[in-house]
Amino acid sequence: MELVCPAGNLPSLKAAVENGANAVYMGFRDATNARHFPGLNFNESNTAKAIDLAHSRGVKVLLAVNTYPQPHNWGDWQTAVDRAAGMGFDALIAADLGVLDYAANRHPQLPLHLSVQGSATNYEALRFYHKNFGIRRAVLPRVLSLSQVRHVVENSPVEIEVFGFGSLCVMVEGRCLLSSFAAGQSPNTFGACSPAESVEWRETPSALETRLGGILIERYGKTDRAGYPTICKGRFEAGGHSYHAIEDPTSLNTLGVLPDLLKMGIAAIKIEGRQRSPAYVAEVARVWRQAIDAATRDPEHFSPKAEWNAALAKVSEGAQTTLGALHRPWQ
Template sequence: MELVCPAGTPAALRAAVEAGAHSVYCGFADETNARNFPGLNFSRPELAEGVAFAHRHGAKVLVAINTFPRAGDEAIWHRAVADAEKAGVDAVILADIGLLAHAAKHHPKLRRNLSVQAAAANADVINFYAREFGVSRVVLPRVLTVAEIAAINRETEVETEVFVFGGLCVMAEGRCSLSSYATGQSPNMNGVCSPASEVEYVQEGAQLAARLGNFTIHRVGASEPAPYPTLCKGCFTSGDETGHIFEDAVSLNATELLPQLKKAGVTALKIEGRQRSRSYVAQVVRSFRAAVDALEAGRPMPTSALAALSEGQASTTGAYAKTWR
């Protein structure tokens, strides 16, 4: 199975490739990709250099142009597709139907992958994207069991890519409005979820409050770590319960499920983390490359040593086992 790894910066791209990534995915430093944060992403020259480096080492580069264009400003997204092709990338990762149609018409030789932002979660819609826009691969949303993924693969010839490590989004990707509601910016349109410009930490007596926009997401004591205030992983009160109502602060880690995912017909394994350091990227990629190589060779799977890199030092298999609270 192909190991698809995050590259938020040119340094992270080099680290991922040198650690054994089969492919890396990245984005331009603008609102055309869903990780549009200061200090991240690639200029046009940096992308061309990154592609050349990856290709010299036998790796591929995929560019995420996976936000939804604003009406009247489509040229920004059209230019990103053209510039990605000019840089020699191996595929673009798109979500918007209009942008897919544009790419299919004006860049027919450029491979088109369907972003998780499209939230394509059944064979019918995946086959529609393949038929109408020539989509070669779909990144499946993180809401499916292994059995559901296997069923999809029996009904489509489109390659499937699934997340196996990193941040766990509990919403339907491309449909979440929480960040937009709280801050006016969303990953779907602006490429920003819970933007740092809206984050504030305020001392309230003996407690430290973590706020996003005008909303208090966490309150912690003096000896407790203050988490980043992401809405879906905040602490809320519902009825008599106060806590992580939507999702705990944990990371997805599906290492133990790799044999089942291979049997289910999965083509590629995606690691989340374009906001992470190059050291983080290198460690995670090395661990998963060892696991993928062992699986391919029929050797026992190595024990995962990634707990320290998981959010809250805890991990979950997420929806793959479908154990919702």
């Protein structure tokens, strides 16, 4: 089982490589990838450095070109794919049918992974991408229960990668337009949920308000820990109650089911968080390296160590963790 870690910049990539990642994933500095945030990602010169550094340690480098181009900006995605093919990436992670088609035809030697943004939640969909574009691996959206994941793996023509840890999209990735509804830009079109320029933090006498595109997402008391305003983690009112109508601020942590994931033949565990700090990457990579090694050595007697969960809790969003959809009652 491969440990695939996020690299938002060179220091994070180093942290991942030094703490046991088998592969890192990254994006270029534009809307062609789903973590299009200011100050993040790689330009041409540090991309080459990143690939050299990782490869010198035997770590694979995957490039995410996993958002959806439109006719007016198609050229940017095509350029990203061409650059990826020429720079020695180990695989391209893509979602858009046109991008996958272009890459498969123009650069048949470049291995393709289906991004989580491709929204493939069943093996029939995976068969389509395999047959038409020759994808080698697919990343599953964080919406399936453990038994559903197992069923996909058993019937899938390609390797399966699942998310192990990090911020949790509760919506099917690639099928969430909440951000553009409020702010005009979505992960699909722009590579970012709640783009920074549409986010506001407003102090009032009694509270700190977070807004997206002017729309009130959350109101924090003076002592609350304020989070980044994503709509799905906001507090809204329905039927006279004000509550987290979609999801509580919480992170995904699947350490508890790691032996199950190993046993069903999951090829890779993905750690979310290209927008997080090098310290986060180092800590999460270190814990997950130990956990995967321990579970591989002795899956029958594996249980997550208290110190691992404590270390992960420290870097979790909202300081709570969940198994998410893998655990059926959560759904």
